Amino acid sequence: MSIRSTFTAPKNYNPVALSLIAIGVLSIIGLWVTSGSSTDPQEQARFWASLLQNSVFFLLVVNASMFFVCITTLAWGGWQMSFRRVPEAISAVVPVVGVICAAILLAIVFGDNHSIYHWTDAEHVQHDAVLSHKKGFLNKTFFTVVTILTVLLWSALGWKMRQLSRSIDNEPLATMDERKNYIFKNTVWAALYIVVFSLTVMSSLPWLWLMSIDAHWYSTMYSWYTFASTFVSGVALIALFVVFLKNNGYLEYTNDEHVHDLGKFMFAFSVFWTYLWFSQFMLIWYANIPEETIYFQPRAHGLYKGIFWMMFIINFIAPLLILMRRSAKRNYGTITFMALVIIFGHWLDFYQMVFPAVSPDKVPNIIYDLGVALGFVGLIMYFTGRALAKAPLLARNHPFVKESLIHYT
Amino acid sequence: MAKKKFIVGNFTDEAVLFPAVKKVRRAGYKLHDVFTPFPVHGLDKEMGLRDTSLHTAGFIYGITGTSTAVGFITWALTIDWAINFGGKPYFSLPAWIPITFELTVLFAAVGMVLTFCWLCQLAPFVKKHHFNPRSTDDTFVMAIECTSATNEEEAVRFLQAAGATDVKVETKETGWWLGDYSNDKMRFA
Numbered sequence: 140m141s142i143r144s145t146f147t148a149p150k151n152y153n154p155v156a157l158s159l160i161a162i163g164v165l166s167i168i169g170l171w172v173t174s175g176s177s178t179d180p181q182e183q184a185r186f187w188a189s190l191l192q193n194s195v196f197f198l199l200v201v202n203a204s205m206f207f208v209c210i211t212t213l214a215w216g217g218w219q220m221s222f223r224r225v226p227e228a229i230s231a232v233v234p235v236v237g238v239i240c241a242a243i244l245l246a247i248v249f250g251d252n253h254s255i256y257h258w259t260d261a262e263h264v265q266h267d268a269v270l271s272h273k274k275g276f277l278n279k280t281f282f283t284v285v286t287i288l289t290v291l292l293w294s295a296l297g298w299k300m301r302q303l304s305r306s307i308d309n310e311p312l313a314t315m316d317e318r319k320n321y322i323f324k325n326t327v328w329a330a331l332y333i334v335v336f337s338l339t340v341m342s343s344l345p346w347l348w349l350m351s352i353d354a355h356w357y358s359t360m361y362s363w364y365t366f367a368s369t370f371v372s373g374v375a376l377i378a379l380f381v382v383f384l385k386n387n388g389y390l391e392y393t394n395d396e397h398v399h400d401l402g403k404f405m406f407a408f409s410v411f412w413t414y415l416w417f418s419q420f421m422l423i424w425y426a427n428i429p430e431e432t433i434y435f436q437p438r439a440h441g442l443y444k445g446i447f448w449m450m451f452i453i454n455f456i457a458p459l460l461i462l463m464r465r466s467a468k469r470n471y472g473t474i475t476f477m478a479l480v481i482i483f484g485h486w487l488d489f490y491q492m493v494f495p496a497v498s499p500d501k502v503p504n505i506i507y508d509l510g511v512a513l514g515f516v517g518l519i520m521y522f523t524g525r526a527l528a529k530a531p532l533l534a535r536n537h538p539f540v541k542e543s544l545i546h547y548t
Numbered sequence: 549m550a551k552k553k554f555i556v557g558n559f560t561d562e563a564v565l566f567p568a569v570k571k572v573r574r575a576g577y578k579l580h581d582v583f584t585p586f587p588v589h590g591l592d593k594e595m596g597l598r599d600t601s602l603h604t605a606g607f608i609y610g611i612t613g614t615s616t617a618v619g620f621i622t623w624a625l626t627i628d629w630a631i632n633f634g635g636k637p638y639f640s641l642p643a644w645i646p647i648t649f650e651l652t653v654l655f656a657a658v659g660m661v662l663t664f665c666w667l668c669q670l671a672p673f674v675k676k677h678h679f680n681p682r683s684t685d686d687t688f689v690m691a692i693e694c695t696s697a698t699n700e701e702e703a704v705r706f707l708q709a710a711g712a713t714d715v716k717v718e719t720k721e722t723g724w725w726l727g728d729y730s731n732d733k734m735r736f737a
Contacts, residue, residue: 421642427634463607465599547589 143389146527156521163514170507181498184254187247188352188497189508191255194240195348196372196489197515198233199340199365200482203373205230205297206336209329212300215322217542218400221392224532225380227304229373230297231526232519237290244286244348248279255497257354269355277351285347289339296332303328307536318538340366349489353496356434360419365492367415371408372485374401375478380523382471382478389532395469396546402468405481409458412485416451437495442502446491453484486512553694553719554580555703556679557712558687562588565688568710569594572692577703580691583683602667606660613655617648677720 167190175186204226211219219226253260257270258277264270270277303325312318345365350357358364378401384390385398420439423431438447457480467473494503534540559565565582569591572579579595625631626638636643665671683689690712692703700717707715 417642417645421645424642427636465603545589 144531144533146384146389146532148524148528149387152524153521156517156524159513159517159520162510163517166507166510166514180252180254183252184497185503188255188493189511190243191247192489192493193508193511193515194236194243196486197519198236198240199369200372200376201229201232201236201519202293203370204377205233205300205332206370207373207377208300209332212325212329213333217539218397218546220534220537220540220543221397222381222390223534224527224530225384226377227301228523228526229376229380231301232522233297234294235518235522236515237294241286241290245283248282255352258351277354282347289344292335296328296335299328300332304534305530308531308534311536312538322538349492352493353434356431358419360415364415364419367408367412368485368488371405371412372482374404374408375481377401378405378474379478382475392533392544396548398471398474399468399548402462402474405477406458406462409454409481413455437499438491443491443495446487450484450487450491453480454488551719551721553717554679555692555694555700555707555715555717557690557707557715558680559690559712560687564711566594568690568712571710575706577698578693578695580693583679583689585684585686602660602663605663606656609659610652610656613652614648616655617651618644621647679718
């Protein structure tokens with residue numbers, strides 16, 4: 140197979156993506172028929188919670204790839220240049236999933252059903268000392284403004300980074316000063332993105348979107364924990380696309396060394412996720428204060444303990460033992476398998492973040508949620524494929540490209 | 549200790565060193581070692597060195613640390629001197645994880661440092677032999693070990709042709725500071 144520099148989707152790529160989207164739509168319709176159209180607010184909440192969990196998870200995962208691009212830019216990293224167009228293309232999905240996610244979140248907040256976000260019930264908040272204390276943060280206006288602003292800023296800054304990357308494809312930078320200038324411009328925009336990112340995913344956004352489902356409970360580690368979860372899945376998604384493109388004869392200059400480094404990221408951030416998960420868990424377990432342990436009661440001991448412990452095993456034990464060896468990180472098969480395991484594991488992690496509060500009496504039928512997840516996977520496949528086809532797969536005029544070509548670990 | 553002869557050549561450029569290593573190996577000379585001022589990427593592959601097993605040793609030390617910590621704390625806090633801490637069960641694993649983690653890291657780190665020193669034959673107050681002191685500054689130094697089959701003059705000329713400067717033949721006593729390769733069964737030119 141000859142090496143090609145511009146991606147054209149293989150024959151069955153788009154049909155697969157579209158049928159996955161169809162499965163997603165069918166699952167949503169199924170969920171609507173079985174739960175969403177019910178008059179019971181608890182059943183309605185189950186429908187919306189599924190959409191909430193999936194859209195937030197996949198939005199944060201695709202957005203993590205823009206974080207990957209910006210953090211490597213900011214660190215003046217060169218090794219990722221040979222496949223940087225891949226995370227760039229994945230991040231092009233952010234506006235699409237972002238709009239869907241914002242629409243779902245605002246529909247939940249402004250709907251009449253207060254089963255998911257208790258704090259939207261104005262009358263209830265008046266009589267609730269804890270919630271009325273949090274009114275400055277948990278209110279509809281703040282939620283709306285932050286959600287819309289976040290999606291807008293992520294999309295706009297991501298677009299700017301992609302546009303900077305593509306701007307020199309056809310006009311090489313002739314002089315050293317031009318190259319320095321280009322790197323400086325990249326650094327500034329990447330830094331802006333990182334500031335927005337840290338003010339959202341790393342600090343406030345998961346509190347608003349996810350933690351406020353358990354409105355009385357709080358944890359300051361929650362956002363970092365969410366970030367770790369989505370970043371490791373984001374790297375896994377990048378690795379999946381890199382392996383897919385390599386197997387189809389693209390990405391000529393990406394070799395075992397780059398895949399090895401992606402494997403290291405997957406390994407390291409799995410351990411980092413565990414560190415944050417455990418730090419949050421142990422402090423609450425040790426202090427043993429009822430208002431804090433109430434979060435872990437249904438998860439670690441109650442109805443959801445199967446999902447909770449399975450998610451712990453496949454997010455920590457599996458990557459730790461399977462990805463530890465050097466040869467495992469250089470093997471496309473192992474990397475693909477582990478990337479799928481990690482994405483599924485962190486999807487389960489989000490599942491146990493959302494559902495124990497929404498559906499405390501019974502574990503909902505997870506098949507529907509998996510169907511909705513497949514819909515989002517199809518969406519990501521379809522739009523990433525489109526974005527990949529738009530530009531050459533190597534940013535060949537970037538000043539750091541050579542560093543990536545001679546990369547050696 | 550046996551006396552051994554070495555042919556020592558100096559290089560100042562990586563771009564000359566790499567092809568020279570390839571040529572020397574292809575010609576069948578016994579490459580003793582290449583001494584460089586800094587880690588040179590890819591040189592280990594070019595010299596045909598196998599991957600280190602240091603990380604396997606590290607894993608074993610780490611596991612030892614984990615089981616030491618868990619084993620000892622379990623024995624101390626459930627059997628030998630059981631104390632009730634805030635109504636928690638005697639066997640309360642989450643509280644022990646930090647210690648377990650620390651001991652894993654400690655065992656792995658100390659064990660790997662000692663293993664590394666042993667593999668490289670480094671110890672305090674041991675003076676390592678330098679073929680050329682400038683290998684700690686700006687020169688890449690390649691040492692070829694002479695076997696019974698090696699024609700010294702020819703080898704010196706070969707090394708010079710490969711781009712080495714200041715090529716010398718030196719006789720050194722092998723010791724544990726130089727590395728003992730007498731178990732090597734491969735045949736060299």
